[in-house]
Amino acid sequence: MKRIVAVLVVALLVLLGLNSVFVVNEGQSALLLQFGRIVRADYPPGLHFKLPVVQQVLHFDKRILSLDAPPERYFTSEKKSVNVDFYVKWRIADNAAYYRATGGDRLQAEQRLLPIVKDALRFEFNARTLQDLISSGRKDITDRVRQQTDASARKNLGIQVVDVRIKRIDLPDEVSESVYKRMKAERLQLANQLRYTGREAAEKIEADADRQGQVLRADAERDAAKVRGEGDAEAAAIYAQAYGQDPEFFAFYRSLAAYRKAFKGGDNVLILKPDSEFLRYFGTPEPAKH
DSSP, rough: EEEEEEHHHHHHHHHHHHHHHEEETTTEEEEEETTTTTEEEEEEEOOOEOTTEEEEEEEOSSSSSEEOOOEEEOOOSOOOEEEEEEEEEEEEHHHHHHHHHHHTTTHHHHHHHHOOOOOOOEEEEEESSSHHHHHHOOOOOHHHHHHHHHHHHHHHHHOOOOOOOOEEEEOHHHHHHHHHHHHHHHHHHHHHHHHHHHHHHHHHHHHHHHHHHHHHHHHHHHHHHHHHHHHHHHHHHHHHHHHOOEEEEEEHHHHHHHHHHHTTOOOOOOOOTTTTTGGGGSOOOOOOOO
C-alpha cells in the first residue's frame, strides 16, 4: 500500500513539475493568467515557469495574419455602386488588450476587425467619384484606410493593421453598361473632333497649295511671255538685218520654212496655180519684184 502511495505521489510531483514549465516558440508570444486575471503578457520565446494548476498560459501567433474579406458594395459620391474585393494584413500588437477584447480567439478578432475596415472604406468611397476610383485613387484610399483602422484597432482590439489592399473594383452590370456607353460616346466625340480638325487642316493645306500653284503659274506665264517677247523682238531684229543684207535669200529662207510647215504631215495636198507665188522656188526661181 505504501508503495502505491509513493508511486502516486511521484507521479503527481512529475505532473506538477511538467505543468509548471512552458515553452514559447519563435513566432509566438504568451500571456499568463491566474484565475482569469492577467499576470504577465510579454513572454519572449524560450523556456518559462509558472505556478502549476492555478496559472494558465495562452499562446498567440506573432506573425502577420491575413483576413480575406468577401466582396462588399459601396457607393461613390455620385451615388453609383461598386463591388470592392479587399484583404487586410494584421498582427497582435498588445497581448493583454487582444485577450480582453477577443478572449484570444482569432475568429472573433477578425469578426470585430472587419467592420472597422469596412466603415473606413465606406467613408473613403463616399468621398470620391467613380472616375477617381478608376483612374488613380486606389492607393490613396488604402493608405488612408490603413491609418484609420490601425489607430482604432490598436485602441480597441490590441491589433496592428499592417496593410489594407484592394484586389479589385467591379462595377455592377447596370453601372458597367452605363459607363461603357459614356466612354463610347466620349471616344466617338473625340474621333469626330479629330476628323473635323483633320479635314479643316487638309482644306487649309489644299487651299494654300492651290494659291501657291496659281502664283507659280502666273509667275511662269509672265516670265514666259517676257522671254517670248524678247525672243520675238530678237527674231524680228535678225529678220530685219537678214532682209537688209540679202532680200532675195531672206525670201528664199522664208519660203523653205513655209514649205516645211505646209508639208510637215507628209500627206498634205495643196491645190495651187502653177504660177502661184508660193511655188516660185519649185521651178526656175526669178528674182522677186519689188
